[in-house]
Amino acid sequence: CTLLHNLGALEKLEGSFARSKELIGREIAIAEKAYGSDSERVAFALSNMGDLLRHQGQHAEARPLAERVVAIRERSVGAGHPLFAGVGRRRFFELLGHRVNAGGMVQLTLRPRAAT
Numbered sequence: 001c002t003l004l005h006n007l008g009a010l011e012k013l014e015g016s017f018a019r020s021k022e023l024i025g026r027e028i029a030i031a032e033k034a035y036g037s038d039s040e041r042v043a044f045a046l047s048n049m050g051d052l053l054r055h056q057g058q059h060a061e062a063r064p065l066a067e068r069v070v071a072i073r074e075r076s077v078g079a080g081h082p083l084f085a086g087v088g089r090r091r092f093f094e095l096l097g098h099r100v101n102a103g104g105m106v107q108l109t110l111r112p113r114a115a116t
Contacts, residue, residue, distance in 0.1 A: 043072040
């Protein structure tokens with residue numbers, strides 16, 4: 001999975017978003033099969049995909065991934081754990097398209113939720 005993550009990140013940096021999305025998608029599939037759908041490894045891969053989608057302005061597509069990342073982390077380590085309360089919280093709001101300043105304060109941007 002680490003190789004796919006690194007290749008996906010490289011493709012993103014080079015602007016090859018479709019290839020990056022493909023590689024990260026493979027990373028997610030492999031992590032789910034190898035570690036189970038509720039593992040931190042899956043949450044990490046989902047977070048990467050959400051990052052890519054957010055970078056492309058696809059906030060509606062990133063939202064369910066962010067929600068799943070938070071759910072996995074909350075179940076695995078608990079809401080009070082630094083992984084969830086710090087990095088997880090910041091990443092979650094960033095994936096939803098909100099700005100988070102250096103102090104961790106969230107500047108909410110109201111966006112209509114995508115119809116399901």
